[in-house]
Amino acid sequence: MVTAITEGIKVTVETTYQAEFSSPHQHHYVFTYKVKIENNGPHTIQLLRRKWEIHDAGDATKTVEGDGVVGQQPILEPGGRHEYVSGCNLKSGLGKMRGSYKMEKLFDGKVIEVQIPEFQLIADIFDN
Known part of the structure; x- marks a missing residue:
């Protein structure tokens, strides 16, 4: 689990390798990540856009941008929070992601x- 704080907005990410949906012999690795956004600031905010950099050890770096998160543009009052789960496919079992919200x-x-x-996105097969 990793955390960053920007102007009182706390973003925490937890990742899980999804072995049951992955096919390592076909270079297909599936990961999910759970994001928790907490508004610890004094003002109401709205998440408008997201931007991700996805680094795959077996492929080129990709940038993904779009409106909101999983089809939503949540509004967070002071003290409020929003959680969502999304996913990422890699060609290798090793990668990393980072990004930003507008x-x-x-x-x-x-x-x-x-x-x-x-x-980090690390398939369980590398833990052995």
Whole structure:
């Protein structure tokens, strides 16, 4: 589990290798990651966009951008939080991800970039 805090917005990520959905002999490794976003700041915020850098030891680095997270643009009051689970496929069992969220402070319209901490994607087959 890794955590980053930007302007009072705490982002925590926990990853899981999904062996039952992976096919190592076909160079297909599936990971899920659970993200928890906590608004520890004084103002209501809304998550507008996401940007991910996905590094795969067996492939080129990819950048993925889009609106919201898993089809949502959650609003977090002070003290509020939002959790979601998403996934990533790699060609190798080793990789890492990091990124950022564009969030708007609803009281003044200021858009901030909230860091998503870098986290490792390591298939259980490498733990032996």
